[in-house]
Amino acid sequence: MAPFLAADPASPRITTYTDRGRMELSAATAANWAAKGGNLFSGDLGLLPGDVVAVDCPTDWLPAALVLGCWQAGVAVCSVASPAFQDAAALITTDADSPDAVDFDGEVLLVSTDPFGRGVAESGGSVPFGVTDLSPELRVQGDRYVGPVSGASSVLLVDAAGVPVTGEELADRAAAEGVRSGVRAVTAGWEDADSLVSRLLPLFVAGSVVLSTDGSADRLAHLAQVERGTVV
Template identity: 40%
Template sequence: MNATDRTPADLLRSALAADPARPLVTFYDDATGERVELSVATFANWVAKTANLLQGDLGAEPGDRLALLLPAHWQTAVWLLACSSVGVTVCVGGDPADADLVVSGPDSLDAARACSGERVALALRPLGGRFPQVPDGFSDYAVEVPSQGDRFAPFVPVDPSSAALDVGGTSVTGAELVERALAEASSLGISAGARVLSGLPYDTWEGLFAGLYAPLAAGGSVVLCRHLDEVGLDKRVESERVGVVLR
């Protein structure tokens, strides 16, 4: 982190400038056997493409509210940072009927249809695969994002004092999110280069900080585990050189 970092998008830019090749997010789904590792550079590229989709094709503007109906997943982490890049407020598990846009996984499509704005669906298949058939009323993220630009510039500079993240009706600004991420990293013992394994869901502040924001702010990385298999945990901690385990 640099002293000038005021939003999560700033944190990502600093991480990219410091060491683009180091791992940032390593994702496991123990129900499917999937493993995906994204370096800072690869993660930032996904964020840029998603931010371009959000700002360009979906017409999102700073201050818009996006209902995010996704589990702890590497693509969820991408959406969180893409929204920060545009200035869109992410409402984790928010009511789609009250949102300007909605991003949904395959298990929440019915609820997501309550949104009157743009709707994006993610299949959450291994390797970012597409839906076999695009759900009615949705854009398929895996179809739309590959053609987006690899660099992103917001039409309007993001205001660090604007709401960035809402969880359970409690919201924080971009600047507050960065401050809290640094505080959480310190309290959890996450330092530069640390590897954090998180089996926590993304629907709580604790899970979001452990599974993304605190490692990013501290210059560490996260091993994000969905459907965590406790039996193989010790072996994973060893193979992934994990220093902090949160589950």
Template identity: 35%
Template structure:
């Protein structure tokens, strides 16, 4: 993190400048056996493509609300940073009716139809795979995102004081997200590139978002994000902590 970082997107830019090759997000799904590791550079490329989709094809800009009806997943982390890049408000409070854009996983498609704006569906399949049959009324993220540009520039500069995140009944500006993430990183003992937090928390609370993305990003560390962690026994968890060189566990 640099002293000038005022938004989550700034944190990613600093991480990219510092060491693009190091791991940033390692994702496990213990229901499917999936494991995906994304370096800072690979994650940033996904964010840039998604931000271009959001700003260009979906016409979202600063202040627009993007409802993320998604679990804790590496693609959700991408969308959170894409919203920050554009200046849109990432709403993980599950209120699609009030959103300008809704982004839904396969289990929330019916709820997502309450959005009268643009709708995007994520299959959440291994390796970012697409739906076998795209859901009616939704753009398939896996189809739309590959052709987007690898670099992103917002049409309008993002104001750190503007709203950036809605979660669990609270609304935070971009600057507040960064400030809270930095404080959490210190409280968790996350310091530098060797800091590695394993999180099995859902993304529907600030604690889950911080442990599963923001605190690691603010500290210059990385996250091992685990979905369906309750399927892993104590021995399996200990082995993962050792194999992934985890320094902090949050579950």
């Protein structure tokens, strides 16, 4: 996120449209949440570059920011369908009662769907025993990342086939898929961690993303006009 901050910290980088409305993270805000996530993962959870966190959340701004937090700490993400899930250190989920969460041996981090990032308990939900209500733990983290520094060669994704993918390879994938530098990409939401990472590819070429849970052609075309973006 450093190049975004140096160039234009106020520009939007992640924008989401869900049934709870529109939310937007500027470069500065996205970097702030990434730093908090990185500090949580590397500090409180003691994760190291090379560790893996599973992500099982619907399209929303906070799961996207948490993926950036994993990457800040050099920690890869995977889906629950990936072979890497069996050895994942933590699971980020919105459903602590899912079979994957109930049977998971590592740290279960419960994410609220509150549009302003309040915790599950704070927004009226319940948190099962042994599960961490993530948002309150995240908010108290420092705004500057202080953990281990990782580079572009770090593995950022272990895909559904079990293949590790580095940051360099994701940047190459963005170029190979014709993602233009600085593009404001308008697209439907994700289905799993693999497609979540695919949706974030524009960030690797100084672009931004607009994600909509309504992925109909008419809706995306409308958002492209409103957001001055390009449907991809």
